[in-house]
Amino acid sequence: MVNVRDLPERELLYGHKACPGCAAGTVARLILKVTGERTFLAYPASCLSTVTSIYPQMAFAVPSFTAPFAATGAVLSGMAAAVKAKKMQDVTVLGIAGDGGTADIGLQAVSGAVERGDRILYVCYDNEAYMNTGIQRSSLTPYGAATTTSPAGKAGGAIGEKKFKKNLFEIMVAHRIPYCATASVANIADLLGKVAKAKDTDGPSFLHIHAPCPTGWGFAAERTMEIARLAVESGLWFLAEYQDGRVTLNYRPKEFIPVREYLKTQKRFRHLGPAEWNVIEEQRDREWAVISGRWEPAGREKA
Amino acid sequence: MQKPSINHSFQYPGSIGEMPSGPCADAGVLVEANAGWRVFRPVLDAAKCVKCLKCWLICPDGAIDRSGKDYAIDYAFCKGCGICAYECPTKSIRMEKEGDDVE
Ligand SMILES: Cc1ncc(C[n+]2csc(CCOP(=O)(O)OP(=O)(O)O)c2C)c(N)n1
Ligand code: SF4
Ligand code: SF4
Ligand code: SF4
Ligand SMILES: [Mg+2]
Numbered sequence: 330m331v332n333v334r335d336l337p338e339r340e341l342l343y344g345h346k347a348c349p350g351c352a353a354g355t356v357a358r359l360i361l362k363v364t365g366e367r368t369f370l371a372y373p374a375s376c377l378s379t380v381t382s383i384y385p386q387m388a389f390a391v392p393s394f395t396a397p398f399a400a401t402g403a404v405l406s407g408m409a410a411a412v413k414a415k416k417m418q419d420v421t422v423l424g425i426a427g428d429g430g431t432a433d434i435g436l437q438a439v440s441g442a443v444e445r446g447d448r449i450l451y452v453c454y455d456n457e458a459y460m461n462t463g464i465q466r467s468s469l470t471p472y473g474a475a476t477t478t479s480p481a482g483k484a485g486g487a488i489g490e491k492k493f494k495k496n497l498f499e500i501m502v503a504h505r506i507p508y509c510a511t512a513s514v515a516n517i518a519d520l521l522g523k524v525a526k527a528k529d530t531d532g533p534s535f536l537h538i539h540a541p542c543p544t545g546w547g548f549a550a551e552r553t554m555e556i557a558r559l560a561v562e563s564g565l566w567f568l569a570e571y572q573d574g575r576v577t578l579n580y581r582p583k584e585f586i587p588v589r590e591y592l593k594t595q596k597r598f599r600h601l602g603p604a605e606w607n608v609i610e611e612q613r614d615r616e617w618a619v620i621s622g623r624w625e626p627a628g629r630e631k632a
Numbered sequence: 633m634q635k636p637s638i639n640h641s642f643q644y645p646g647s648i649g650e651m652p653s654g655p656c657a658d659a660g661v662l663v664e665a666n667a668g669w670r671v672f673r674p675v676l677d678a679a680k681c682v683k684c685l686k687c688w689l690i691c692p693d694g695a696i697d698r699s700g701k702d703y704a705i706d707y708a709f710c711k712g713c714g715i716c717a718y719e720c721p722t723k724s725i726r727m728e729k730e731g732d733d734v735e
Binding site for chain 1: 685
């Protein structure tokens with residue numbers, strides 16, 4: 330648990346150029362409030378790099394490194410090796426990358442870093458597409474979402490993205506990583522607590538954070554946090570953590586709200602109708618059945 | 633509020649020869665504000681605010697200043713997204729059209 334009143338006033342990310350209402354801005358600044366000034370940061374090509382380092386501006390106030398798109402994990406390993414060689418104490422080696430930079434092109438690099446056991450904290454902020462280059466689909470784009478490379482069309486009947494979102498959290502669990510978790514800007518206390526745990530982990534840690542994007546998803550900037558909440562309440566995003574070899578579901582809505590209440594808030598899903606809502610609801614229920622079966626052994630189920 | 637201040641005296645390189653060379657640059661460098669992005673401006677009513685910190689936590693730009701007696705908004709860097717007003721539990725922030733009243 331993190332007491333928010335103890336968080337430092339100092340802003341270690343300030344003056345960036347992200348779109349108004351960008352959740353990735355909230356995510357990055359809050360993470361830095363927990364990891365603090367003694368953070369070495371790496372981020373790959375992404376919205377976050379573009380909006381923070383436009384010459385001559387440098388919106389991060391900690392030492393930071395722009396990694397090649399695929400290489401964040403490898404760069405973090407190098408930083409961790411340098412910290413070790415220099416015998417530096419009390420330093421957080423932090424990576425913040427997008428969904429494309431993590432689940433697609435950067436996957437082998439982060440997998441390698443985790444497998445090597447380096448003491449790094451890797452954060453994937455998930456805006457569910459390649460936003461920086463103009464909203465192309467990634468393997469974390471959800472079913473039915475229109476992107477520029479998974480367009481929706483009345484004439485051809487295209488429904489947008491045709492594949493379901495990959496479960497990145499389980500990929501990390503499969504590494505038997507010392508600590509990993511999912512989080513959302515919908516629950517700041519949960520998010521901050523997980524960052525603190527990840528920071529204190531003696532080895533690799535990984536956070537997958539849902540980060541609504543007004544520009545790419547098509548909603549009014551003021552609704553970012555509400556959209557994040559609707560994702561959690563409709564069961565399309567889950568809050569979980571893995572430590573000591575065990576997964577805990579941190580939150581299970583008593584009853585899911587209908588997925589259409591989430592989908593209808595965003596332009597990227599606006600072309601969908603009852604048939605697709607059903608497909609999404611069925612997939613959600615299948616996914617929850619799988620994760621509950623795997624992570625909530627009988628007895629822990631009715632918590 | 634602890635944050636980098638704008639370096640108003642920054643001079644852009646006049647020629648390629650004046651461009652900085654090498655891969656390193658200073659951190660925490662700002663040369664301009666983001667105020668011009670705003671269409672609506674959040675106005676915080678300190679009398680209603682209960683200092684719950686919610687707006688301070690969630691603002692994507694960190695533009696809520698909690699260092700003074702009352703919370704205040706850094707209008708140099710607030711982009712007017714309206715999240716703070718939308719989420720404030722006590723409705724202490726209202727959004728006003730920029731330019732409607734000039735302070
Ligand atoms: C090797 C390589 N391929 C492509 C690019 C172009 N590129 C820059 S950012 C980006 C998209 C990043 O998407 P994501 O990781 O999801 O971050 P987001 O922009 O959505 O925050 C791409 C394709 C690049 N910089 N390097
Ligand atoms: S495109 Fe989306 S993720 Fe990128 S800066 Fe804008 S709101 Fe943030
Ligand atoms: S969210 Fe509202 S009540 Fe809470 S600190 Fe901000 S202005 Fe005050
Ligand atoms: S309007 Fe947006 S940028 Fe401005 S203070 Fe509120 S949350 Fe921050
Ligand atoms: Mg992305």
